[in-house]
Amino acid sequence: MLYGRTAETAAIDELIGSTLAGDGRALVLRGAAGVGKSALLDLAASRAGGATVLRAGGVEGEADLAFAALHQLVWPVIGLLDALPGPQRDAVAGAFGMAAPSQDRFLVSAGVLSLLVEAAADSGLICVVDDFQWVDRASADALLFAARRLRTERVGMVLAVRGDAPVKGVPELRVDGLDAESADALLDARAEVAPGVRSRLVALTGGNPLVLGEAVAVLTADQLAGRTPLPDPLPGGEQLFGDQVALLSEGARRVLLAASLESDLGPALGAADALAGARERGTHEAGLHEAERAGLVVVSGAVVRFRHPLVRSAVHAAAGARELRRAHEVMAELVDGDRRAWHLAAAAVGRDESVAGALAAAAGRAQARGGYGDAATALARAAELTPDPLIRARRLKDAAEAAWLGGRPGQAQTYLAEARLLVEAPSERLETPALTEAGGLAEAGALGEGRGPVEGCVLERGGRGEVAGEVARLRGRFELNSGDAAEAMRVFAAGDSLEMLADAWEAASVVGDVAAMVDVGRRAEGFAPGFLRDILVGVAAMLRDGSGGELLRGALARTGELSGAAEFLWAAAAASYLGEADVSAELIRRAGRVARVSGMVGQLPVVLEFVSTAERVGGRLAESAAVAEEGLALAREAGYTNSEAAHLANLAVVAALRGEEERCRAYAGEALAIAVPHRVGLRAAVAAYALAMLDLGMGRFAAAHDRFEAIRAAGPGAGHPTVVWRSTPDRVEAAMAAGDSAAAREALEGLDRWAAQARTDEARALRLRCVGLVEGAIEPFEEALRLHGEPFEEARTALLYGERLRRGHQPGQARGPLRAALETFQRLGAEPWARRAHAELRAAGEAVERPAGDALAALTPQELRIARLVAEGASSKEVAARLFLSPRTVEYHLYKIYPKLGITSRTELARLL
Secondary structure, three states, rough: OOHHHHHHHHHHHHHHHHHHHOEEEEEEEOOOOOOOOHHHHHHHHHHOOEEEEEEEEEOOOHHOOOOOOHHHHHHHHHHHHHHOOOHHHHHHHHHOOOOOOOOHHHHHHHHHHHHHHHHOOOOOOEEEEEEEHHHOOHHHHHHHHHHOOOOOOOOEEEEEEEEEOOOOOOOOOOOOOOHHHHHHHHHHHHOOOOOOOOOOHHHOOOOOHHHHHHHHHHHHHHHHHOOOOOOOOOOHHHHHHHHHHHOOOHHHHHHHHHHHOOHHHHHHHHHHHHHHHHHOOOOHHHHHHHHHOOEEEEOOOOEEEEEHHHHHHHHHHHHHHHHHHHHHHHOOOOOOOOHHHHHHHHOOOOOEEEEEHHHHHHHHHHHOOOOOHHHHHHHHHHHHOOOOOOHEOOOHHHHHHHHHHHHOHHHHHHHHHHHHHHHOHHHHHHHHOOOOOOOOOOOOOHHHHHOOOOOOOOEEEEHHHHHHHHHHHHHEEEEEEEOOOHHHHHHHOOOHHEEEEEEHHHHHHHHHHHHHHHHHHHHHOOOOOOOHHHHHHEEEEEEHHOOHHHHHHHHOOOOHHOHHHHHHHHHHHHHHOOOHHHHHHHHHHHHHHHHHHHHOOOEEEEEHHHHHHHEEEHOOOHHHHHHHHHHHHHHHHHOOOOHHHHHHHHHHHHHHHHOOHHHHHHHHHHHHHHHHHOOOOHHHHHHHHHHOOOOOOHOOOOHHHHHHHHHHOOOOOOOOHHHHHOOOOHHHHHHHOOOOOOHHHHHHHHHHOOOOOOOOHHHHHHHHHHHHHHOOHHHHHHHHHHOOOOOOOOHHHHHHHHHHHOOOOOOHHHHHHHHHHHHHHHHHHOHHHHHHHHHHHHHHHOOOOOOOOEEEEEEHHHHHHHHHHHOOOOOOHHHHHHHHHOOHHHHHHHHHHHHHHOOOHEEEEEOOO
């Protein structure tokens, strides 16, 4: 029975009501042990109406078993798995050991969300999870991913957590002790308590209902009546339960100790027998019944459940450390797999390679299923137990890698620092014989390739230099994503493999260090020709003297052989340095599609940086913003600070093109606040570009000209080659409008050098537009309009062409291109450019009203992305797989999209788009 809790009850009722109405929500109940969180979860379950209720609870002893809590929660609805998109279905099945595992935690999390939505289809769904602080990290990641994305789904989630365990991105309600009136009601129901004693009890317990109830049960009648004083301090929850445990027989205490380690009845009884002497074997069922009569546990079928987590703590305290280790040792003989490994680790005293190897193998199994947080914990514990310093360093490195991929950069940094101390220690500490570690760790490969510890592999331990190189590469990847990019470049540059050189090139590109990029290409010349080597060498040659086009063209010719997202991104870089931004954008879109459906193990936020840019370059501003918002959320979840800056910078550019000045400045300011101290020149340059485009679109040409010059020669991110090159057509326009024709001619000469290798029509069209501006000729504009393929750039060329015709006293000829430009800008949502085109059209003598906004403008970013994919022929399941949604959510959005666009079918949608 609940006493008081009016505010908490109202919050739960509101969550359930909104959920069943189609507005899914999540809520965290945070409070101390015994304050009544579990009772509130019971309330939520009882008030769910006809909705399905799924329940789970964290168990301290299972906190390191990947997906244990999630399995408990969703197993009742696992039969709905086939309704999920293929990649999500396979990822969830792999997490539960029902199929080949998927290493991408985002796919697992998206699959969990889809499964919950399917379970909610008929009558809604309420999920209640107790003791969230002890939920294993893989389950916690998946559940929080879903909780943060509940919008139109009929799924509600209530999580109860003790202490300060962080639960990011979910609204919280603090559950404190009972008020005086509610505490009085509770005491009235339990015993006769004198008025003066009541207030003293409430003060001593803080109104904690569990402690109040247990205290009343153990206090004497004289204490309750006020005839003798209350103990001060009053025994807390664990002590109160400890007193009850102490009253049990030795056999009952023994079976409780075993059950505290494994809740399954069979192993619990078996371990209790093994711990007992010969005369007491087979007597522990009676001990379990004794504990049940005392109200400490409940036996349900073949499972032993403790009345409260504090009972388990009391049992451990009563047993003592030595007996607890002995119980773990016995239990390890009765269970297998990951559970056995953790029991062995808990029983270990000192370092033991056999135990460390078993725990490392458990980490491999967790990581293979996408349970990176649990794998990190297991590897860190395995490192503690590892006698050999070199193997210990490698395990710490692998723990750091797993923690980083699991979205815990702080933890990763700690493990990595420990590994560095070992590999950078005096040499005599690591001079141990080479060995083969059966059943240990596989050699970890590139961070973005998803390779890591795998059970059953044999590790032929490399030398100290090899392990030091692995540690250095991971440190570089960490710095590149979440730290100092220039430091990452230095770390990578010290390596001598082609992969490390590629990492060094990537870091140098992010920093904007052209000299370092050229140096990487020079060093790569010593490797055999191949796709990656040719791109590194070719880009360096382009930057050095404009040659290298043949190498880059040869690499692009192998695009048909590519399959991985990373390969497509390298090909996109080659196209970009050839001056073919449109080809680069298409390759980036392909990388994004591959990464979404096949996973890229933690690198999706980084891939989406490029996808957002590609959509923007193609004039799809709403799609670009939607991708950047998604990438920003994922980057923040993963702790990828520098990726966060990239998405903020892209959002700033989109806001600039839309004329949203305040949003543009806010996004750019946030991006620069990260990029400048982290020395991420590329992100800083894009943020500066956003502010320049804002000025250009608003007609502040002198200010725009100054900003573009700063991007080229001064200011944050200045001189970054791709930003300078891609912004050159904008720089030419700003310079001419500001009256600086000399600067415009200089920019055009630079563009000629950059575009010399380009073969696409879009690249030629941009150059011709600049020629028309600088030379004041009409013909280049006309030729450019015949070549353009990207709508936004075509509209800009049409606007400039129309302006030139009108100012050349040809208003009749100017109206056609100006009208086309206005319609395109209006459709794309490029408001400043639309205003400018409208003003020019009126000046050309056409008294025209602004055309109505495109119907697509009524769609939300999510709706627009769904509409685009459906129009391309994707099924609801395929759309769901690409966007990390459930098929039902896709169908719900289509139900909203059709009336907004005045259509009724997918066929009409395809025709419209």
